[in-house]
Amino acid sequence: xxxxxTRRKFFQTTAALSAVAAAPTAGVAKPAKGEPDFAKAEVxxxxxxxxxxxxxxxxxxxxxxxxxxxxxxxxxEASRYFVNVPELQEKAGARIAELIGVPAAMVTAGAASAITxxxxxxxxxxxxxxxxxxxxxxxMPNEVIEQKSHQCGYEAQMRLVGTRIVQVETxxxxxxxxxxRTAMMFFLNKNDGDGQIKRAExxxxxxxxxxxxFNDAAAxxxxxxxxxxxxxxxxxxxxxxxxxxxxxxxxAGLLLGRKDLIDAGRPAISPFGGIGRxxxxxxxxxxxxxxxxxxxxxxxxxxxxxxxxxxxxxILAALSGIPGLSAKRFVPSIANEVPHIALEWDEAARGxxxxxxxxxxxxxxxxxAVLPGGAGKTTISxxxxxxxxxxxxxxxxxxxxxxx
Numbered sequence: 001x002x003x004x005x006t007r008r009k010f011f012q013t014t015a016a017l018s019a020v021a022a023a024p025t026a027g028v029a030k031p032a033k034g035e036p037d038f039a040k041a042e043v044x045x046x047x048x049x050x051x052x053x054x055x056x057x058x059x060x061x062x063x064x065x066x067x068x069x070x071x072x073x074x075x076x077e078a079s080r081y082f083v084n085v086p087e088l089q090e091k092a093g094a095r096i097a098e099l100i101g102v103p104a105a106m107v108t109a110g111a112a113s114a115i116t117x118x119x120x121x122x123x124x125x126x127x128x129x130x131x132x133x134x135x136x137x138x139x140m141p142n143e144v145i146e147q148k149s150h151q152c153g154y155e156a157q158m159r160l161v162g163t164r165i166v167q168v169e170t171x172x173x174x175x176x177x178x179x180x181r182t183a184m185m186f187f188l189n190k191n192d193g194d195g196q197i198k199r200a201e202x203x204x205x206x207x208x209x210x211x212x213x214f215n216d217a218a219a220x221x222x223x224x225x226x227x228x229x230x231x232x233x234x235x236x237x238x239x240x241x242x243x244x245x246x247x248x249x250x251x252a253g254l255l256l257g258r259k260d261l262i263d264a265g266r267p268a269i270s271p272f273g274g275i276g277r278x279x280x281x282x283x284x285x286x287x288x289x290x291x292x293x294x295x296x297x298x299x300x301x302x303x304x305x306x307x308x309x310x311x312x313x314x315i316l317a318a319l320s321g322i323p324g325l326s327a328k329r330f331v332p333s334i335a336n337e338v339p340h341i342a343l344e345w346d347e348a349a350r351g352x353x354x355x356x357x358x359x360x361x362x363x364x365x366x367x368x369a370v371l372p373g374g375a376g377k378t379t380i381s382x383x384x385x386x387x388x389x390x391x392x393x394x395x396x397x398x399x400x401x402x403x404x
Contacts, residue, residue: 036389038366052367053389057336057381058219062369064243064250065384067288071248074291075284083283085271092290093262096254099297101228104262106255107242107289108269109279111218114239114255115157119144120275121237121265122184122212123161131268134275135162141183145174147195150188152216158186161275170196171205178209189217189230190335203234212236212261218253219335221245222305224296231257242285245336248292252285305338311382311390312339318394322401324349341380342373343397350401354378360400368393 038051045051058065067075089106097105108114123140124130130140144158148167155165163183168174174197185206192199199215206213215235220226222245230238237257243250255265269276312329319327326344331337347353354372361368373379380397382390 036366036387036392050367052362052369053393054384055361055368055370055380055382055393057340057383058241058244060243060250064241065245065247066386067249067292068247068295070295071288071291075249075288078284078287081283085283085286086266088283088286089266089269089281092286093266096290096293097256099293100256102231102256104257104259106262106266106269107281107286108239108253108255109281109285110243110251111216111239111241111253112154112157113269113276113279113281114253115154115214115216116160116279117255117265117268117276118212118214118237118239118261119158119161119163119184120268121261122214123163124264124268126260126264128267132274134268135160137162141181143177143179143181144184144186145177145182146186146188147191147197149194149196150186150191152188152191154216158184168197171201174205178205178211182209182211185211185213187213187215187235189215189220192334199233206236207234212258215239219244220337221296222301222337224299224301227254227256237261242289242292246289246292246296249285249288252281252289254289254293308339308382311385312341314390315341315380315382315394315397318398319343319401322398325401336381336383338381338383341382343378343380345376345401347376350376352400357400361396364396366392368396 036053039045041051054062056062093104093106096107097103106117108117120131120134123134123137123142140162142161142163143166144163145166145168146155148169151167158165165186166177166182168177185202187199187202197205203213213235214237215230216239217226217230218239218241221240227240235257237255240246240254240256242248242252242254246254255262268274270278270280316327316329319325324345326342328342328344329339330342331339345352354375354377357378358370358372361370370378370380380393382393385393
């Protein structure tokens, strides 16, 4: 997916998702040798829900990513015992911080939850009485500054705490916006290139005024080094999704950064009462997230990238020579930084629209999920494919464009 096609883009593609989700859920034919056997997914099929090959990527609406055996084993083992959850949260966070190389960490109920927890921490600064009063922010700093170009659809997660969003465009506007009511400065990592105020300048201003800076980097792994680099460059708090590139539990996330702010944020989430009570992270998710980080930090990233490159090369080779079809490899400069394929064609000349391609792939056997990318355009992500699924995708694409 492109730079702007992370989880947030799905605020703008709801209609397309609804259309493909409405595809038939009839019985699944017996797969050929080596193909995915979705008939075994009885946990879904008995409900009439049809599994599919994911050629979209790590998006929440399709379940994020698939957890590897190390993670599911750890979660299954964690489910057998009772523990004190606040103690587990603190000690698992300390271990995660050690593995990543940051001052402190905590497991949240996803990246959106991390935004709320971070905001609550910056508003209350560890005062438990103030925390219990949220979203009543009377006599507390209750303004969050963000660049207009960094609007992401997740401002609601900050407003939940009782804050007001103040938008700026220039350095001068930023300086004028800062006042005693300013609680936090929000930065959207993937939109760094869009705003007039770049990351280094954003950090500089925040530090000069002693205001915590928060960076939402939800979908910005790989590389693994980014888990620590954003904190090290000066952001006070950073959020990551647990169920995307890290391949942890889909309902988990990470909040990393300054220890005093992490300590202030930890009571803002379940099992404590108040603003974060609904953001429950169970013992299974905490242990699963720890297992995911342990796996990720020792993963051979180069070897994994070679697998993805091989999948891309196979699909490109299968589509080469089809008249009027352009198929090119690309890697987003930030967010989902793995090899993708961009397809482009003349809809009228081919007799096939982007939406028709999406529907035919979704309705076929096995079902394949892609998203329309505009007239005569779509993007194929190989990241979440398994085994030889990329070969199936290549074959189906060639068949459809050949018929068209």
